[in-house]
Amino acid sequence: MFPEIGHFALALALVLALVQSVLPIAGASRGNAVWMKSAQATAIGQVLFVAIAFAALMQAFIASDFTVRNVVENSHSLKPMLYKVAGTWGSHEGSLLLWILILAVFGAGVAWFGSNIPAETKARTLSVQAWISVGFLSFLLLTSNPFERVFPPPLDGNDLNPLLQDMGLAMHPPLLYFGYVGFSIVFSFAVAALLEGRVDPAWARWVRPWTLAAWVSLTAGIALGSWWAYYELGWGGWWFWDPVENVSFMPWLLGTALLHSAIVTEKRDAFKSWTILLAILTFSLSLLGTFIVRSGLLTSVHAFAVDPERGLYILGLLAVSIGGSLALYAWRAPEMEPGGLFRPISREAGLLVNNLILAAATGTVLFGTLYPLILEAVTGDKISVGPPFFNAAFIPMMLALVVFMGLGPFLSWKRADIAGLLDRIRFVAVLAVIAALAAWYLLNGGPIMAYLAILGAAWLLFATLREWALRIRLFEVPLAESARRARNLPRASHGMTLAHAGVAVLMMGMIGSTGWKSEEIVFAGPGTEVTIAGFDITFEGAAKVQGPNYIADRGTLVVRRDGELVTKLFPERRYYPVAESQTTESAIRSTLAGDLYTSIATPASDQVNNAGAWTLRILYEPLVNLIWISSILLVIGGCLSLSDRRLRVGAPRRAKQPASDAVPAE
């Protein structure tokens, strides 16, 4: 019965979304306050009904209701409870339902908290949000009903893909979707602003918290996905420039640009049409990601079951939403007045450079991701674009970005004082060069690009800390006074410091784990010894182990350093009989200095190696954990900024306080 309730709730949500897509916007153009107000109720009603549908699907998974096709295909009665719950969003249908739920949550969020937004803007925004809801709800109901029954019901299910049975991945889609779909509300704000033909600093202030919230989740989601790939896939890498990774990365890059350009719109009333364009494009790239993952357009290790009909439907949705909004942009954007003027050396200019580089980087990733498709369409040649292209094109851009990132916060609005600026950063530049030279002296060896990157990371870290120290006048005034100043700084300012420092830490992790990685692949029998990065590792053999829904070969590795026992590692190769597939469970010794990463693969054949020989893969990745730590810094930085009084959703604005006074610019 629950599945029918869920199905019915979805249909009701669609009806509400249809009403919401027409009534409030009509009310806004006619000045009918009641029609405008109706969005409040329909948005909240929508989230309720979609939540009921989601709960119904989850109930079917928890109870292992094998009369529902989706449960049969993606679950199994023996599966641990956590993964039964996670199975709800493990399939195409379920994840789409989650997508719609988050869409509805953001709509209801604006309806609920957006009391400081003028009624007309709010009504238009919620109507636009409802257009997206209508598109995706009808897509779900017409082509991918998650509640479809199957008769006769089978005795047990087909199990969820074992690769996906993992804590990190259970949490990855919800966070990622929260980020992806969170940009929908920013998109709706942008389209509403275009319809109104007015963008002002207040608009940017309403948009920023939603952008930040989406950005924070997307950051966490991407980091979790990368972490999952790192320890679950058994390849020992954390980023592969796979199309599906790229499509989640592009909205992040452009969303980062949007965060920064919205500051300029808010503070200086400039970059207006650019901010609008970024808002539209960021969500467009999220939609593009949804499309690419679900249509089988490109090859990837990810991807759901492919169905051309679904692909066509989503492409239709894309054509209407992206095409429509960009056409609207082409029509209305030229009428927007340019805002405040600024000098070539000013904070505006710094943020402009930031935006240009981020947009160019997004374009590069987009081009690299779609190039195989375009080339195939034009010439018929089939190629794949791999890490060499992305590394060659992307890394130099990021290094340039880092230079400006260190500089930017020192600049003041409108017109910066060049002499004073040079005075303040001279010391930082010298320190960064010393750090890079010290690294060169200590490490001797490694790619030259890595040292440039070390220079960049050190520059960014020192510049960020210096700027923070200047703000609180650290060591210039007594410590207690500095602490008082730190407390009085707006939280957004601390957030920026933390996030920028996070990027510097991220770079260090990336440099360490790519530039100084060591790797050994050996064909090992019991007693085989491997030496890597100062560790002596002995393979003691492998044994069969029985898990809840799998059988595993578990290897035992004894790790010693200078003859002393460090730890024992147990990498596994798991076989899931129901799903008939295998996964690698790598065993990792994690320290801040680096990860000792081991994985084991099945012996090639019994004939060749009857002595019980295994393929062992052992890697040492220095500093790799800094990548995950930096992701946490980025997320905390974003949250701090989000909690800033100025941005707090629904907080009353301080009366008669011009916005530009909120953050003292140096």
Next chain:
Amino acid sequence: MKRLTAGLPFIAAVIFGGFFLWGLNPDRDPNEIPSVLISQPAPAFDLDPVPGLETPGLARSDLVGNERPVVVNVFASWCVPCRAEHAVLTRFVERGGMRLFGINYKDKPEDAVKWLNDLGNPYERIGSDLSGRTGIEWGLSGVPETFIVDGGGTVLFRYVGPVVGPDAVERFTQALKQAGALPNGAAL
């Protein structure tokens, strides 16, 4: 001018949309890499043996004039899937009577020798392609790749990636049988 700039994103979106629509064609499989070599004569090459190995080198003339079609496998000791594939190919040689030639692609001779000593050497001849030049002639997209070449020197079949796992082995077996490259195929 301003109007034109504002319209650019829209135009770009329409162009991308056109490509997407084309890409949705259900007959299109992005995973499949067709070979330009199928039904074409195998490229000319003459490779020296791997130093330190008694197996002789490989040239195009070794592939021509054989009684049955032969198999050319491109491998390297640094390639992990090759290890897995090695056992499968060995089985085809030992049980099926397949004739196997190897191209050792961009590999250090001492590594290749160690690899073959560890795993066994099912190859009749092995050419050392240190520069990767021959790999280009064959149009490699990666290692391993496996080709079936008939007595006239024509490439009949190409397999990209390791022949590992039931599906791949089945496809490869079918291709071998069709080509008539397995004298005692029944034993498989």
